[in-house]
Amino acid sequence: MNIFFVSSEVNPFVKVGGLADVAGALPKALSKLGCSVSVVMPGYRQIDFQGKSPSKFQKVLDVPLGYGNETADVDKLSLMKGLDLYLINNGAYFQRESPYDFPDDKRRFIFFSRASYELARILQPDIIHCNDWHTAIIPGYVRYFWDKEPVGTLFSIHNLAYQGVCDRDMFLYSSLPESAFNPEEVEYYGKFNIMKAGIVYSDMINTVSPTYAEEIKTPEFGCGLDGLLKKRSDALVGILNGIDEDEFNPGNDKYLPIKFTLDTIDKKEDVKKFLLEKLGLSYHKGAPLLSFIGRLWDQKGIDILVQAIPELMDKDVYMIILGTGSEYYHKTLEQMREAYPGKISINLKFDNELAHLIYGGSDFFLMPSKFEPCGLGQMIAMKYGTIPVVRGVGGLKDTVKEGETGFVFFDYTYTALLESIDRALNLYWNDRDGFYNMRKRVMLEDHSWDSSAKKYMELYSKILDLKRGV
Incomplete structure (x- = not known):
């Protein structure tokens, strides 16, 4: 044909x-x-x-x-x-x-x-x-x-x-x-x-x-x-x-300083440490890393994420944001970088190498989209053992199952987003076996072409x- x-x-x-x-x-x-x-x-x-x-x-x-x-x-x-x-x-x-x-x-x-x-x-x-x-x-x-x-x-x-x-x-x-x-x-x-x-x-x-x-x-x-x-x-x-598994594979990703597979998943923590220190955030064990990669437009949910950040920064977590878009959100995120030094890294650019490091080093990947025809970020994140937290629309609903392969919310509000993140953090802090089992499950998901x-x-x-x- x-x-x-x-x-x-x-x-x-x-x-x-x-x-x-x-x-x-x-x-x-x-x-x-x-x-x-x-x-x-x-x-x-x-x-x-x-x-x-x-x-x-x-x-x-x-x-x-x-x-x-x-x-x-x-x-x-x-x-x-x-x-x-x-x-x-x-x-x-x-x-x-x-x-x-x-x-x-x-x-x-x-x-x-x-x-x-x-x-x-x-x-x-x-x-x-x-x-x-x-x-x-x-x-x-x-x-x-x-x-x-x-x-x-x-x-x-x-x-x-x-x-x-x-x-x-x-x-x-x-x-x-x-x-x-x-x-x-x-x-x-x-x-x-x-x-x-x-x-x-x-x-x-x-x-x-x-x-x-x-x-x-x-x-x-x-x-x-x-x-x-x-x-x-x-x-x-x-x-x-x-997703293109030739490009997105933690076992041979050229951008990761330490490669890892399902059998060597513990090495993912070393990637996290490298990533945080590269971005000027001091690593300490037990603090989960939340990340967002995408266009800084309302379609991607950046409006409700920005509303949620102050409450998230009161918790023992790190956050990394990578992307470009609306000048309003550029300025707002720069202000948050100043307000929460050492806790949040704001990267207002497109950087493929950094994106791979974020997928490889994060614990949770946030996609609070207003609408999402398919979404690739959640599938890439899973391949790297990074658990997605998503709004249940479009392809996000088709690929992420609550409590099995991630966390899902439906109301388009920052409070609904925070509640889903709280469920993720509760798993991370209070059920380590459950967290590692979910991490392994998402790595086993088949999202190849x-x-x-x-x-x-x-x-x-x-x-x-x-x-x-x-």
Whole structure:
């Protein structure tokens, strides 16, 4: 089966968020199952080619769009047997100081999507797999313009909150036919909703956890598209993401000063000591370490975590926070660093090495998310024997079981968060055998991509059967 996998970011080449982890790991797992996978991404300035050199695949790729014909060129990099990376190059759109957050992002990714579609016409895959709003228009191009052998389309929603809504002039630029601008297709209250195109035109749709697939059909989580998603519920499924166990493995993690496995779990305390001292916190035995890694936005629950910190700092605990986001939370957390010296480490940056150390050295990992399509942090934490404390939404609800593989709360309040942390601390201080048994259980959880990739294979086969009328 030939899969054409399109994403705006791919780990380890360019990573901004969790989408990159999926786009880096799932195609690799699919190729191991015998698929031939072509991964397509923009040719950003920031790409780390991992010591390899791409070759020129297409010197001039015509990209017909509403304001006239544009062009790209395409590079190709072979990654392993059955897995190739294609880069859509256009200096004006992609040779910038960062991948995202420009006023013309909608135009940039419409261009990328149309260029990817034109590349797919050359490669003629069996399945085109699109991810999030950046590539959601591609199934529309397939619906209206595809004239090759039938091809199936899958649209993956990683985060419904970001939909690529823009003015009608971007619809004209997209080159979709004028008739498509109606409420049943891509119009959204007079605007052009790019993600809506992926939901309307794809053969199948998936989200990144079974619970999130149900949640987005409700007004609370549907972000204005719950009615459409309910309408297409027969084509909507949830498949949990996995983690790349080649990258996240405490037994061979290059960033850990001391490696450990399930059989040598006691060495995890040495990683904790190293981590605390590296960050200027004085280690003492018996004080648990709580950690948070993520964007400092309300979606991730940072608002209720900030409210909970003063009460947590009254206890014999350490806390480490790593991430960037809202300037308000930057300032608030810096004030807390000043208020609780020696107790809390605030790291307002993205730092992959430090993230690995935090996963490896922490006792508890906090994910108090307002909503969470899947979440990778809790799965990575478990792999390192770090027990998650999460809000029971989306993929967090699917992967963490209260009292078995972590601690779960439901009300979106700081008091509910504190109560769940108190349950975790009670286990740590008053039931050491129970704590170590839970630590071992979470390490044994299987969150590899193997089982998830097989579910995607089944979904691809279902799509092809639909196209063939089976």
